[in-house]
Amino acid sequence: EDQVTQSPEALRLQEGESSSLNCSYTVSGLRGLFWYRQDPGKGPEFLFTLYSAGEEKEKERLKATLTKKESFLHITAPKPEDSATYLCAVQASGGYNKLIFGAGTRLAVHP
Amino acid sequence: SAVISQKPSRDICQRGTSLTIQCQVDSQVTMMFWYRQQPGQSLTLIATANQGSEATYESGFVIDKFPISRPNLTFSTLTVSNMSPEDSSIYLCSADRGPSTDTQYFGPGTRLTVL
Numbered sequence A: 001e002d003q004v005t006q007s008p009e010a011l012r013l014q015e016g017e018s019s020s021l022n023c024s025y026t027v028s029g030l031r032g033l034f035w036y037r038q039d040p041g042k043g044p045e046f047l048f049t050l051y052s053a054g055e056e057k058e059k060e061r062l063k064a065t066l067t068k069k070e071s072f073l074h075i076t077a078p079k080p081e082d083s084a085t086y087l088c089a090v091q092a093s094g095g096y097n098k099l100i101f102g103a104g105t106r107l108a109v110h111p
Numbered sequence B: 001s002a003v004i005s006q007k008p009s010r011d012i013c014q015r016g017t018s019l020t021i022q023c024q025v026d027s028q029v030t031m032m033f034w035y036r037q038q039p040g041q042s043l044t045l046i047a048t049a050n051q052g053s054e055a056t057y058e059s060g061f062v063i064d065k066f067p068i069s070r071p072n073l074t075f076s077t078l079t080v081s082n083m084s085p086e087d088s089s090i091y092l093c094s095a096d097r098g099p100s101t102d103t104q105y106f107g108p109g110t111r112l113t114v115l
Helices: none
Strands: A003-007 A010-014 A019-026 A030-038 A045-050 A056-059 A062-066 A070-075 A084-092 A105-110 B004-007 B010-013 B019-025 B031-037 B043-050 B068-072 B075-080 B089-096 B110-114
Touching: A003 A084, A010 A019, A019 A030, A019 A084, A030 A070, A045 A056, A045 A062, A070 A084, B004 B089, B019 B031, B019 B089, B031 B075, B043 B068, B043 B075, B075 B089
Parallel strands: A010 A105, B010 B110
Antiparallel strands: A003 A019, A019 A070, A030 A045, A030 A084, A056 A062, A062 A070, A084 A105, B004 B019, B019 B075, B031 B043, B031 B089, B068 B075, B089 B110
């Protein structure tokens, strides 16, 4: 069964304190791994898509990496506005474009 | 990317009634999806809606409870029928331009409370 596990569930950082969020996945064949940001009361906002092991993508203070079993979202020198829930999702190959989501990591960055 | 809007943004409904949620995309898309996000939980796919065909439902979701329409390439509706308090959730619409572009963009969600 395809599955996505995110850790930690919640993370509290001081402004400027870099850290990483983890997304472990089990999927029959990976078509793509997606990272989203979700603010309270809003829909998920697309951040990155990763397709193959070794791939990396960056956007401002965020960098996403992918291995055959997991993905990391690295946050460098975070700011309070980076506070949100970060969601990881996978698409399996051979089927339609269904996303399987993890439970998310709630990030709080304090000044 | 795609800009997606949903109506209503929130509603409070009585047990036993039905609510239809509308999803509008700013451009033509191949696939539209409906997700549920229960309080404090992540997103679970309800069904996939393709224009011109019946929606495909995930395990645990049935058409009688969640009928879906997809009349054209920019619009879809989800109805939550015969509601109970357990249906209180955020309902989210998403779309992608697939099959070659598989990134899904999400609407802002509809927050439903059933009393």
